[in-house]
Amino acid sequence: MRFGILGPLEVTGGGTGGGTDDAADGGPVVSYAPQAAKLRVVLGTLLVRANEVVSSESLIDELWPEAPPRTATTTLQVYVSHLRKTLGSADPRGGRESLVTRRPGYLLRVGADALDTAVFEDLARRGHQALRDADFGVAADLMRRALTLWRGPVLSDTPHGPLLDGAAVRLGEVRSTVLDERIRAELHLGLHRELVAELQELVAEHRMHEEFHAHLMVALFRCGRQAEALRVFAMLRRTLVEELGIEPGPSSRRLQRRILEGDPALSMPGARTGSGIGAGSGSAVRSGAAGPGATDAAPADGTQGWSPALGALPPADPRFAGRSAELAELEQLLRAAPAGGCVAVTGLPGTGKTALAVESAHRVADAFPDGQVFLDLRRASGPPPTGAEILDRLERAPLTGRRVLIVLDHVTSETQVRPLLPLAPGSALLLTAGRVPAGLPGLRPVVLGPWRPEESRRLAGLFTEHGGPAPGPGAVDEIAGLCGGLPLAVRAAAAQLAARPHWTPATLADRLRDEGGRLDALRAGDVDVRARLLEAYAAAPGAERRTFRLLSLLPPGRFGARQAAAALDLAEPRAAAALDALADERLLAVDRDGCHLPELLRLLAVERLELEEAPEVRRAAAERVCRAYAAAAAQPGRLADADARGLVRLARTAHEAGLWALAVRLTDATGGWVEEDAEAAYTLALDAAVRCADRSAQARMERSLGDLAWQYRRAERAHELYAGALAHAREAGDEEEAGRALVGLAELRLDAGSAAEAAALLEPALAALSVPGRTRGHYEASRARALLALAQDGPEGAETARAWFGECLRLAGALRDHRLEVYARRSLRALSATAGGGGAARRAVEIRPGLWRIQPAGVRS
Known part of the structure; x- marks a missing residue:
């Protein structure tokens, strides 16, 4: 089964006659492309993001960009079901299974050679490398093969939403680059005559594309048609001036001058055609020759590729905001930079390193009166440029004896920068990099974090x-x-x-x-x-990528080497070294309080873990992490709210991995400090307890859910849960849980006005919970006994309640539970404030921390 999106949507396979293998062996190939537009949208979107999870929300946005129907999710599921049938028909051996449900959406598994875009980009990458290696015949052949895969605009028969629009633009840019590089290679091969007609069509279609015009100028000049070559430049200039109000770029103007002068070097395929200074001329970049390893990668068509020009900074962004402290620091460093000063803007991906560098370069322009040079070192495909290549490009700019600021964007290694140093006096280097390039003399880093x-x-x-x-x-x-x-x-x-x-x-x-x-x-x-985050992830070494993925199993928030050691299955010192290495790649934030995965990076790590690690690896790592956190939480000391939320999240992880006992243990470890989504947390733990047949745990979770229902005044539901907890606790022989369930039932009876029934339930509860080691249950029973005393009118009831609240205060101190201690003190103060007021018709009673009831006088006994 094969897919094509470089043109109308294609799905081909051998069908029931033998699947993809038969088709590959020359058997009958049948088209299975869906006819319905909506099905083509879903399949096209999944193919654009092949082998990645595409969320249901993204698919819905693609299907209905304006206003999704209320039934969008159900309709999407129907479309996916239809697609599975189609894929199963195209490849009976595994087509249906290639489209899988994967939270939070769907994933389509496609082989590397089964999708035309994957084949196209692989050929483009190999052709680009061959061009860099000056193997022009191979480069031209690979790029021709890549371009023949295009049958028209991307998914030309499919409606486009935001995701498909973005993919079409990206692939169109890559195609344009491949076409440009194929022409460069063919010019190196001396095929200028064969290229003229094609280039004339290209410049007619792309009237403002300077590279295509330059290629045509060189081809015409080499055919002896100098006047026509100059007319191409004039046509380009007229278009740009009339429609945009700008002149052609420096490269095009230099090429025009050389054609006017009849430069014989321009007639020779492969000749160096740059108009800047040559190596060894003492430019502002450095003194001396280019040195060993410097390459002459100038294109054969007389253009300058990504060569720099003075004053070539990107325009300042009028919407630039924030970063005032970092801007001030950068301005001070650049203005005070000694001869050969070098400043690096570094930080997490997405923090705006390029925007800050460009803004600061504009602000210090007066300190570099001879101009600025800006080089973006990113490439659409292939390895990043080497230091020798960068030096070669810089030495073509007219920098001799000038004071300039050189901005290198997206530096990946110090080896790209080292050949440029030392700079000539009066010039400075500003670079952006994901990590601080180590080993550069005099480098001053400015590190960016998230916005405040x-x-x-x-x-x-x-x-x-x-x-x-x-x-x-x-x-x-x-x-x-x-x-x-x-x-x-x-x-x-x-x-x-x-x-x-x-x-x-x-x-x-x-x-x-x-x-x-x-x-x-x-x-x-x-x-x-x-x-953008994936770029940073893909640039990291394999070991750091694995560290990044596994750390996603830790709950959000700060952690240290001890927690990381569990996720990575390493000794603590080695885990600390792994964290340092990941921080160096700017995929981990570190400060004096510990480490944390910034939230969007954490979400990416979760995705990559799901996609790149085998299920058994994920389960084993999740079990290690859950056990480590459960053991740590069992140590004495109050949990912070964030710790409790982390344990709840890990309990969910354990449940998803089928680690039922661990899910219960982690929920128990919260000590009742669950606040957000408490009902969901206890319900999940209850399910885990049932699955592992732990009746005592089942009783604890039912009692916890009963407490929640009671707090929300759902008395009937609370009674059902407390009764279930009592039955399961007695079945398990768990006297403490049975006692705590009885306290809950007693409070319900007291709230209903049945003080005698409440007293009957509290008597066995107090007997079971007064045993040493059951302090929390003892506290709950003492609180219920105090409330029972308050139900009695007169001073005697108040004094009895005071004694029981005093007992609550003592037990809260033993538990070191500030919340319960405050409740006991507040209750005692309320008793003192209402002393002598026992005959009031109604009074407010705090029956649990933060839960109040208007208590009528004369409760039925």
Whole structure:
């Protein structure tokens, strides 16, 4: 079974005649492309993101970009079911199973050679490398083969939503690059005559594409048609001036001059054609020759590729906000930089390193009166440029004797920078990098973290610049928090609002709260947070990528080497070294309080763990982490709220892995400090207890759920749960849990006005819970006994209640539970304040911490 999206959607296979193998062996090939437009949208979206999980939300947005129907989720499930049948028909041996449900959506497994885009990008990568290696024949052949895979615009027969639009733009750019590099290779091979007609068509179609015009100028010049070559330049200049008000770039102007001069070197395929200074001329880059290993990678068509030009900084962004402290630091470092000064902007992916570098370069422009040079070292495919290549490009700019600022964006290694040093006096180097390039003399780093809340609030304008409703400060704070404080993510969120006028900031925040779909929601056009984070992840060594994936099993928040050791299955010292290595790759945030995975990186790590680690590896690692946290939580000391939330999350992890006893143990370890989603947490633990046939644990969870139902005044449900807890505790022989269940039932009877029935239940409960070691249950029984005494009018009842609340205060101190201690003190103060007021018709009684009841006088006994 094979797929094609470089043109109309294609699905071909051998069908029932033998599946993909028969088709590959020359058997009958049948088209199985869906006819229904909606099915093509779903399949096309899954193919654009082949072998990745695509969230249901993204698919729904693609199917109904304007307003999804209320039945969108159900309809999507129907479409997926139809696609599975189609894939099963195309490949009976495994087509149906290739489309799997994977939280939070679906994943389509596709072989590397079964999808035309994968084949195209592999051929493009190999052709690019061959071009770099000056193997022009191989490069041209590979790129021709890549281009023949295109049958038309991406998914030309399929409606496009935001995801498909973005993919079409990206693939179109890659195709343009491949076409450009194929022409370069063929010019090196002397095929200029054969290229003229094709290039004339290309410049007619792409009237502002300077590279294609330059290729045509060189081809015509080499054919002896100098005047026509100059007319091509004139046509390009007229188009740019009339439609954009700009002149052609420096490379095109240099090429025009050389054609005017009839430069004979331009007629020779493969000749060096740069117009800047050569090696050894003492440029602002450095003194001396280019040195061993310097390469001459100039294209054969007379253009400068990504060669620099003075004053070539990207324009300043008028929407730039925040980073005032870092900007001030950068400005001070660059203005005070000694000869050959080097400053690096580094930090987590998505923190806005490039934007900050460009903004600071504009602000210090007056300190470098001869201009700035900007080089983006990213490449669409193939390895990043070497230091020798960068030096070669820089030495073509007219930098001799000038004071310039050189900005290198996306540096990946110190080896890219070292050949440039030392700089000539008066010049400085500003670079951006995911990690600090080690070993560069005199390097001054400026490290970026997430935006601070006050910086994020300055971005409210981003959410209104397209006419949307203005979010309040609270909404901005929440959206920025859900974006992890990353500028790139906040801009993606703002772009989502702009693309969906029917959304409000509250709608956006609601989409972002869904962890499973958050990264999908942070993709708008060419602003793709997941893609940016994936770049950083893919650039890291394999060992660090594995560390990154496994750390996603730890609960959100700070951790240290001890917790990481459990996830990584390493001794603590080795785990500490692994954390340091991951921090060096800027995939882990570290400060004096410990380590943490920034939220969006954590979500990416969760995805990669699911996609790249085998189920047995994930289960074993999850079990190690859960056991380590359960053991740590069993140590004396009060849990922080964040710790309790982490244990609840781990209990969920244990449940998903089928580790039933561990799920119960982790929930027990919260010590009742579960606040958010407490009912869901105890319900999950109850299910785990039932599955592992632990009647005592079942009683504990039923009693905890009974407490919650009672607090929400759902008395009937609370009675049902307490009764179940009592039965299961007695079945397990657990006297403590039986006693605590009796206390719950007694409080229900007391609330219903049956003091005598409550007293009858409390008597055996107190007997069971007064045993040493059952302090919390003893506290609960003493509290219920105090409330029973309050139900009696007169001083005698008040004094009895005072004695029991005093006992509560003593037991709370033994438990070191501040919340229970405060409750006991508050109850005693209330008794003192109402002393002598026993005859009041009604009084407020706090029956549990934070839970009040209006107590009528004369409760029935």
